[in-house]
Amino acid sequence: MDWLRRFALILAVLVSAGTASAQFVPTTGNSNAPTTAAPSPNDVREFLRLLGDPTIQAWIADSANPDGTLDSGPALTLREQMDAQLARIGERARSLALAWQVLPQMPSVLSDVWVTELTHAQKVRSVTYILIFLLIGFGLEWLYRQTLRYPLLRIEQAPKDAPSQKLLGALLRAAIIFAGLGIFAIGSIGAFDSFDWHPLVESLVLDLLVSVLLFRVLTTISLFFQAPRAPELRLVPYGTAAAQFLHRIVQVMAFAIVAAFALSYMLSRVVEEHEVDLDSSLATVALAQTVVLALFVVLVSWVCIWITFRRLPSLCNIEGSSKALLIWRNFLIILVGVVFALWLTGLFGVMWAVLIVGLAVPGLRLMRAWIDHFFDQSTTALHDAHMAEAQAALDAFDRAEGFGELEDGEPQPETPEFADPYAATRPIVQRGARFLFLISAVLMLSWAWGVSVLDLSSDQSIMGRVLEVLIDSIVALLLADLVWTWAKTVIDKRIADYEPPVDGQAPGPEARMITLLPLLRTILLVTLLIMVVLSVLAAAGVNIAPILAGAGIVGIAIGFGTQSLVRDIVAGIFFLIDDAFRLGEYIEVGDLMGTVESISIRSMRIRHHRGKVHTVPYGELKSLTNHSRDWVIMKLEFRVPFDTDLQLVKKLVKKVGAELQANEHYGQSILSTLKSQGVRRMEEFNMVVGVKFMTKPGEQWLVRRDAYQKVRDAFEANGIRMAERNVKVEIDGGDYLTDAQRNAVAGAAQEAVQGPTGPKAAIPDEP
């Protein structure tokens, strides 16, 4: 109970506190490194001109110290800088020691100041004003909340399946609550501000009103994530008990921090009002006051961390990982301690760096786990829905089987594989969040060190340069990493999703992208690397213009040398973009024909149906004929004698067409089956009957074979003979010729009609 008493003492001290300007705001402890470049004659002339300028003279007079000296310029060497820093620490230590000595008298001194500054009535009235204006704010907010009561209730209680709904609900609720806070601010601070007040009373009341608002904003942020009373809106992966507990912890921490800041600012108001009396004793008391406040915050943080890590395992059912928890607990406790120690020694820049880096490490891990949890939840919800669907299909099957409605041998429906739709989004979101987190950490760090990122170039100190290079490099790297992760995930996913066509099937349009994507990925990687390297170099102060120019010249030289190579590659990309051919298609290029076997960056390989392999660089392609697109029409002809029954022919062809269509092997490939086109033309000795059919590319040969065979068989079965070339020799008065003579005459006539028989031109083969 001893510590409790001490705590109460400290609290009492705080409440009765009255003076001090807080040292919370960091001062620039670093970035004071100088430049040593000698001025040029022009600069000297300009300087002399400026010295003569009356406005500049007035400015110098204004910026001088009260005792007439100007602030001494920054130390010239690292050694001197170190000395200055050590001197500052020593100074700080001395004032701390002094503060330690006055600590026992602090309450009395503070209450003295408090009494002299404000009368009793004024103090009580201030409390009255604070109460009244807080109540006005609360009243207006209540009215607002009351009008939105049912929508809010619905948002909180409506069941939400997907985390995106959850996030939307939480955002909506946060928006409603924050709007309420805005109304509270208007009602309390706005109403207060519209009166005229005693200046000190005004600033005190305003500070407290703002503190209340700040505290409420902090707890509302915690509410947004943890939703202790609305489990449907909780964004964090733990139960109601843990959420309620952690929300309380956040409230305590927020209260401690806001109270400490409010008190120290309030005291600084009193000191401002006091102005004249800013002697050394009061300053020491102020310092002691601030140290006590900071100590209070540190103690509260320690207690909160300790309790949190003690209670959390039982609240969240964490098992086994107690060692990791212990490490994190100790890490946080040590971090708070180190930050406090650094603050005590006055090394504010280092303190902020330690604090930001120390919090960024667990923060990054937590954020990662949180985003993972968010996506896991989404995936689980989708997976459950998917499984329920599959189960419903199975149940329906079982029921149908039970009723005997199914044909024998119908297979049980298979559970389709579950594909996670967020597989590609997750790493991108992870990287994006990490990017934002790190960028904000870097920005805070640079702000804390007093280095403005925006006008870094004007900062010529070593520290500024180093920071500038660091920040630029980090930003460039993070950006490149973000882009690269996104591109890589998308490309890899598309490649992984690609299913190579089954043998005999024409490949889909994806095949084209598969050839292009790895190329794109490599190009992107190289481009990003070059850009990062160049921007890092540029940030480091290396003039990259010559590099760029040199690269340009080399590029032109190489370009001339590899003109045809470049032409091949570019032409290939355009052929691929045009979707002129795909893997496995039968194409004709000039007088080369064959199936596309492989597509590379520069050339493609075509295999002729007789086995010859042609390699064709894209640059050589002028035009390209693709035999494997969509459909093929094939026309056949039959010669029949003039006395053939054309109706019968039509009927027979139709029958054959139906037979072909019904064929189990190629029937499906026939898009429009065999049909007669009637007499296409008359010839000397016969009629030409045309038929045609349409199939998918590559199937026409098989169908043609069967069509010929079946039509011939059908004609023969129905007594239709194919016309044969015959010569009818009419001999005037030839009745008396003998058979031998007739034959001789016929032979002579046939020879005369046909002419000498020779080898015919080759008919193109089937592939």
Add this chain to the structure above:
Amino acid sequence: MSDIAVSKPWLASMRLRAMIVTGMIMFLFISMHLANLALGLISVQVMEDWRWTLTGVWTSFPPLKMALSVSLAVHFLLALLSLFLRNTLRVPAYDMAQMVAGVMIIPLLAPHVFGVMAAEELGLRTNYALVLNHFWVVSPAAGLMQIVMLVVAWIHGAIGVFTWLQSRDGSARVMRVFYPFVVALPILAMLGYVEAGRQVIPVDEGGAGFVLQDDPNADGPAVAAEDIPGIIAKAEDRAEIATRVSLGLVLLALAARWVRLRRIPSGRVRVTYIGARAATFEADPGMSLLEMARAHDVPHASVCRGRGRCGTCRVRVLSGDAHLPDPTDIEAQVLQRWNAGPDERLACQIKPTDGTLEVARVIEADYSNLDYSETKRATNAPAGVA
């Protein structure tokens, strides 16, 4: 509540009526008093001009004075009775606020009332110049207490009126006026008080401010100077006695309630909620079903927060061997107003004893299916108990 309701339904009904009537009388008084304070935004003179009409009529016109003091006493005693009859102190935030505010009113009010009475005894005429000077200059702590008092009393009264209005049919239109009124009046009153203070304070500090024309108190107290401390001490004594008595009565009611609850037989009730946001929990008997649900964080619709007036907490009793007595008159009336089915009961009125109970909410916890027009279909249904 239903202990009484079971044995003597008319008594319970009377009690509710008396509660509302007495409460409304005091609410009217506070409203008028606050309206008077709000006039301070214009000037203290206007405030003073309207004092008799808005405030003085309640203290100088005997029937109204009588009504006000009787109301205060009756309301307080009835509140003690309902505190005694409460089964659980885990109540919704509004009820808790109303309860706490109710307990605080008399201790806060006593110094003001007896202080004004002491001023009369001193021969001072109570007017705003005197009172404001007292609260802002002489004793700012007392002024601060008045603000607390005002807020506490207003919150108590407003919640009461709210609960009454909400459980009535067709209150939506009244509510549209009542919501802004309930916020605007105290805000204006407080701003009026602040502004009046800003007019009065500078006079004390030697600056220019408001000074009442023809101040009857200009001559100071009419009694002898040596009597003054005695009168003030007497007023303080009275205030302290009033505070102690009121707090003692509250403690007594709580103690009696504790004894009463001890005598309720122990056992376990197993309740299962079916439908959206299903839940199962075990509870001690003695509480109403609504209170049990609340105690186990099971969301439940309930506009009147368990007073058996609104009918939004209806549940369908599906099965269970827990014994449920027949509906009382209050419950039957509400159920009839809603055309409720035979298996429907009010969760705030049934007190399941030993056993199991399976229920389904009729109105979802988020009021998504609440439709007041359902009550319109009833033909000659009485318009609620209240």
